[in-house]
Amino acid sequence: MNSRGTDKIISIYWFAILFLVAVACVYLVYSFYGKPYDVRKIEANFLVNQVVDCISDDGILNLETLENPSFLEFCHLTFDVEDFQGWKDDQFYLEIFLCGFDISNGQDLCLSKLNFGDENIPKNCELKSGGNYPFCLERSSYFIDAEQNKYSTKIFVGVKKIEKND
Amino acid sequence: MQKRGNILTENIIFIILNLVFVVILVLFIFSKMSSESVIEEKYAKQIALIVDEAKPVMEIHLNMQDAVEKAKKNKISPENIVSISENVVNVKINSRGEGYSYSFFNNVDATIYFDTTSSFTYVIKINGNRK
Numbered sequence: 001m002n003s004r005g006t007d008k009i010i011s012i013y014w015f016a017i018l019f020l021v022a023v024a025c026v027y028l029v030y031s032f033y034g035k036p037y038d039v040r041k042i043e044a045n046f047l048v049n050q051v052v053d054c055i056s057d058d059g060i061l062n063l064e065t066l067e068n069p070s071f072l073e074f075c076h077l078t079f080d081v082e083d084f085q086g087w088k089d090d091q092f093y094l095e096i097f098l099c100g101f102d103i104s105n106g107q108d109l110c111l112s113k114l115n116f117g118d119e120n121i122p123k124n125c126e127l128k129s130g131g132n133y134p135f136c137l138e139r140s141s142y143f144i145d146a147e148q149n150k151y152s153t154k155i156f157v158g159v160k161k162i163e164k165n166d
Numbered sequence: 167m168q169k170r171g172n173i174l175t176e177n178i179i180f181i182i183l184n185l186v187f188v189v190i191l192v193l194f195i196f197s198k199m200s201s202e203s204v205i206e207e208k209y210a211k212q213i214a215l216i217v218d219e220a221k222p223v224m225e226i227h228l229n230m231q232d233a234v235e236k237a238k239k240n241k242i243s244p245e246n247i248v249s250i251s252e253n254v255v256n257v258k259i260n261s262r263g264e265g266y267s268y269s270f271f272n273n274v275d276a277t278i279y280f281d282t283t284s285s286f287t288y289v290i291k292i293n294g295n296r297k
Contacts, residue, residue, distance in 0.1 A: 011180070018187055025191055033198045039211045046218045047271060076295045078273040082254045092271060164268065 038166060040135035040159040047157045048139050051075060051096065061143035061151050066098055072116055079117055085163050093121035093134075093158035101142060101150040121158035134160040202240075202259050205233050206266035210257040213248065213278070214270040216290060217255070222274060224292045231286040233259050245280045248288055 054075035055065050068074045079092040094117055099110040125136035136158040143151045198204070209230060216226055234244045237259040249256050253273065258265025270276075273296045281287040 018184070022187070022191060025195065029195055029198045033201070033204055036207060037211055039215060042215055043218065043271075046215065049219070050272065073273070073297075076273040077271055078253055078296075079271060080253055081269040082267045084267070 036165055038130070038135075040130070040161060040165050041137070043161075044135055044137040044157045044159050047077075047092070047094065047159070048137060048155050050077065051094065051155050051157075052139075052141055052153075055096070055153070056141075056143050059143060061145045061153075063098075063145060066096065066112065066114060071114060081161070087163075090118035090120075091160040093117035093119065093136075093156075093160075095122070095154075095156040097154040097156075099152045099154070101152040117158070118160065121160055122156065125158055130166075132162055132166050134158045134162065135165075200232060200236070202236055203266070205236060206257045206259055207268075209233055209248065210255050210266040210268040213250075213255045213257070213290060214268040217250075217270040217274065217276045217292070218272045220272065220274065220276070220290070220292045222292050222294045226290040226292075227281070228288045228290060229286055230288050233257070234286045236260075244286075247280070248278050250276050250278050 055062055065071070065074060072078070077094075080089050081087050081091045093115070095113065095115040097110050098112045098114075121134045122136065124133050127133060129136045136156065138154060138156045141153050141155065143153065145151065209228075213228065216228070220226065230247070233247055237244060237247050240259060240261050242259060242261060247257060247259055249258075253271070254267050254269045255278075256265050256267045275293040275296045277291045277293060279289055279291075281289050
C-alpha cells in the first residue's frame, strides 16, 4: 500500500517535470522562430564591399567617382525599400570620408565627406548597434591614386530595417 | 501473479504516455521549423542578399525544395512562388496573405524564373545595371 502511494507521488513529479520540459521547449521554439532572421550585418558588409569596388579599381582610387554628383546612381545603389509599416526610403545611411594618409606621422587629414540616406541612423547607433536599433558598420580602406598619392577612406554604413530583423 | 500483471500494464501505459509526449514535442518543433512564414522569410532575405552581392550577367541557381513542396500543398504553382518587382523580392507559398517581401540595394535589373527542367530550382539572372 505504501509502495503504491510512493509510485503515485513519483508519477506526479514525473509529469510535472514533463510539463516543465514542454513549457521550456515551447518557449525556446517561439523565442527562436518567432523572431525574424537578422541579416543586417551581412547587408551592411555587402554595401561596404560595393562602395569600395565602386570607388577603386584594383586598389587605385578613382577620385572622380567621389566627386560625382550622382554617386549612388553611378555606383548602382538604390536606397528605395518596400512599403512596410510606414517605411519611407530612409532605411539606409552611407558616409564616406576621404583622408590623405601621411605615413611619416601616421595621421589622417580628411579631405572630404559624402553622406546619403537618413542622418538619424548614426545618432541612434551611438546608443546601440543592432537589435531594436539600426545596425552600423565602419570600415577603413587604404588606396593610392594614379599619381601614387596615399589615401585612407572610412566608410560608415547603417541599416535600419528594424521591424524585419528584430 | 495478478500483481505482476498490474505492474507490467502500468509500466507499459507509463512508457506509451512518455513516448506520446516526446512525439508531440518533436512534431511541434518540426512544424515550427518548417512553417510557411519562416520559409517565406528565409528565401526572400536569401534572394535579396544574393542579388546585393551579384554582378551583371551572373546566373545563380537556387534550390528551393522545401518552399516548392509547401507551395504545391497549398495549390500554388511553383512558377508563382518568387517574384521581383523593381528592387523588392517577394516570396509567397500560401494562398492567403501577401507573402514576405525584402528589398535589395544593388540597383540591377534582376529577373527570376522557375527552372522547369529541374523540379525545385529557381534561376536568378542579373541582366545588367538599372538606369
